[in-house]
Amino acid sequence: MSILVPRKKEDMKPEDMKPEEGEGSSDEKKTPIVEEIMIPSVSMLCSVGVQFCPSTGGIGTIKFDNKTLKFYLPVITLNVNSEVVMRNLVAYEASTTCESLVFARYTELMNGIIDTDEDAKLLREKKIIINSLKSDADVAELFNGMSKAVRLTKVPYIDKAIEDVNIYFNNALKIRMYRRMKNFVFGSWQILTIIAVILLMFLMAIQSFCSVYSCPRIFHTMSSSTSG
Structure with a gap:
């Protein structure tokens, strides 16, 4: 038809x-x-x-x-x-x-x-x-x-x-x-956001520390002490 x-x-x-x-x-x-x-x-x-x-x-x-x-x-x-x-x-x-x-x-x-x-x-x-x-x-x-x-x-x-x-x-x-994957992602977005914020703050702290103290020099000193 x-x-x-x-x-x-x-x-x-x-x-x-x-x-x-x-x-x-x-x-x-x-x-x-x-x-x-x-x-x-x-x-x-x-x-x-x-x-x-x-x-x-x-x-x-x-x-x-x-x-x-x-x-x-x-x-x-x-x-x-x-x-x-x-x-x-x-x-x-x-x-x-x-x-x-x-x-x-x-x-x-x-x-x-x-x-x-x-x-x-x-x-x-x-x-x-x-x-x-x-x-x-x-x-x-x-x-x-x-x-x-x-x-x-x-x-x-x-x-x-x-x-x-x-x-x-x-x-x-x-x-x-x-x-299920979609529900997991949307259900866990708050936890993932908190983890991302903590990680970002940690990286910022390291950057601030290295801006005051020379991180390469510290690592070089630690490396020399270990080899000695």
Whole structure:
């Protein structure tokens, strides 16, 4: 299946987030802010052994196999018209269904795992993205620029894949070692600071001593006494 995706949250203008005319200004009527899916990027997942594989089918084939460490994603074809098409699909889905916004959730997933052109490149090399745009950077910009869903939504099989891959990533030995080292360094910064101050004061004391008493002459005298 070829899927033909709105703007980064930091690129959105204030007027883009204003309620439409006729809507109330109360908090209850405001659209909830949907945060980016918390999931590592493609390159980060690859660094801990996750393999990305194209699935034969649509969005419903998305899954993470925690035994083989394979993350299955549907094939998507991107061209110059893809951004408009995907924006329209997200809007159409939101206006015609009261159930889960499946396509919107898919775009949020792709937004979450593609942070840089390197992430886009890895998915292109795995034949998950068929890129007819100018570069991998354009693919990253496209997905990172997708607007969030107009309302909070949950899609069980997509959310299950996200949960499973996060559990694996967080438990990966490489990540645990990095976090332990990070916690040790940040937890010990006060002790390391005290040691550095003591060492600096000691060196300053030696410098002051040698500025009054000629250290080379003292060491030469000590050396002569020892040899004699």
